[in-house]
Amino acid sequence: MTEHIVREVDATPYAASLIEGHRDFGYNLETALADIIDNAITAEARTVELIADTVAEEPWIALADDGSGMTETELVEAMRLGSKDPTDEREAEDLGRFGLGLKSASFSQCRSLTVLTRQDGRTSCARWDLDRVAKRNDWCLELIDNPEVVTGHDLLTETGTVVIWENLDRLSGGYTHDRAKRAEHMNSELSRAEHHLRLVFHRFLEGAKPRLKLSLNGRQLTPNDPMATSHAATQKDPEEVLRLRQGDVLIRCHTLPHHKRMSREEWEEIGGPEGHLKSQGLYVYREKRLIIAGGWLGLARQTELTKLCRIAVDIPNTMDAEWKIDVKKASAQLPPVVRERLKKVVERFVGTSKRTYRSRGQKLVDETRFPIWNRVQKDGQIVFRPNLEHPVFRTYSDQLPEELREGFERCLRIVGSGLPIETLHAELVGNAEAVTADETSATDLEELVYSLAVTLMENGVPSEALSDTMQSNPFLRLRWEAAAPILEDFLRTRIS
Incomplete structure (x- = not known):
């Protein structure tokens, strides 16, 4: 040759x-x-x-x-x-x-x-x-x-x-x-x-x-811990260890507290400039130094219901080549064996954050607690309708002449079908914490408490149990400081 x-x-x-x-x-x-x-x-x-x-x-x-x-x-x-x-x-x-x-x-x-x-x-x-x-x-x-x-x-x-x-x-x-x-x-x-x-x-x-x-x-400068590990309401799963030839990969899942359990300053601090929707996901540390802050690296989608999910992944500097750490140490790629393990971890874990939010939503659709809105599944879709049997609506309807009752109920149905779903979705995705319910006037709150109290007693709830029962309603629980005196006045009037 x-x-x-x-x-x-x-x-x-x-x-x-x-x-x-x-x-x-x-x-x-x-x-x-x-x-x-x-x-x-x-x-x-x-x-x-x-x-x-x-x-x-x-x-x-x-x-x-x-x-x-x-x-x-x-x-x-x-x-x-x-x-x-x-x-x-x-x-x-x-x-x-x-x-x-x-x-x-x-x-x-x-x-x-x-x-x-x-x-x-x-x-x-x-x-x-x-x-x-x-x-x-x-x-x-x-x-x-x-x-x-x-x-x-x-x-x-x-x-x-x-x-x-x-x-x-x-x-x-x-x-x-x-x-x-x-x-x-x-x-x-x-x-x-x-x-x-x-x-x-x-x-x-x-x-x-x-x-x-x-x-x-x-x-x-003070530290900004994206896992909120020192917050009492943060949920921490046991640490998992993936032992590889180049070193150990440590994985620990954290579920952040709901925003109502944190101060506004704490919530905004931990969400960062882009907010919680963008900051959910994987946080990869190389020798305790953060190199990837958020995002799922293709393992899951960023959704409103998973925005409390954060997973800390610790790697040693002996794995730089496998993770393809770049020059500025600001990006990396998951090695196949790590990706497979993390995929299983993520699939199991994201349900924790969803349950944190849904546990609040499920109470709103419990029919025994007289919700204002009913959640209805229809043709594979979910719609929300005003609860026409709610005590306030039913009490007012019963006071109307019979020829006006159908018109009143039609108005309620139109309100339900006119929910601005797209606008609500955009607001919730972009800034869910800022979306809140409108204030209730004292007169409207009084009407609600009286109507609900009467209905509960007609359904066999004793007067001494009214307070606990009514506080199970999320709407009233949030306004109980104002609602409690109204209920006391109702009971005094009822007894006398």
């Missing part, structure tokens, strides 16, 4: 083109900041300060940590693109992946990346300036011998690292010449990033002695 004749030629990538390409890995501000914080955690930092000067003529952002710091040799290696082999075995606390995060995350937001670091009393400083690389088209990293003049030098602790972003061309929002609007836009982006960081690193921020303290412009 004839051997190939091989010649070698230099095919070194053009520095200017390749380094510009590293700006477009799909990072946004929040994922870029998270990647820098990953490095700080890997360096065993206990404190990370995020400082942002958005009002300066030349805005800048710095992240300062008190981790182990680096020697100059280690700094140069850290600034090298692709400084780590993703197949290398890592320590359990190592949140890195490709050795690209520091550079690609930073380049996605700025054109000048400077890193200050101090170890054993020696300070080192290096910079990538994309404009300089574009002009020279080479891979020469700048080493700065007088770091005390660099922005952010005052943030450097006795041991630690400061990452400084300058020339924030992608954070200006297009307001290059309008400092006020530019600052407003940057502050808005930082606000979104703050929510993301509190969520992604919530396990590091939790507890009386947290693993990490994270602050933004001097304000300490």
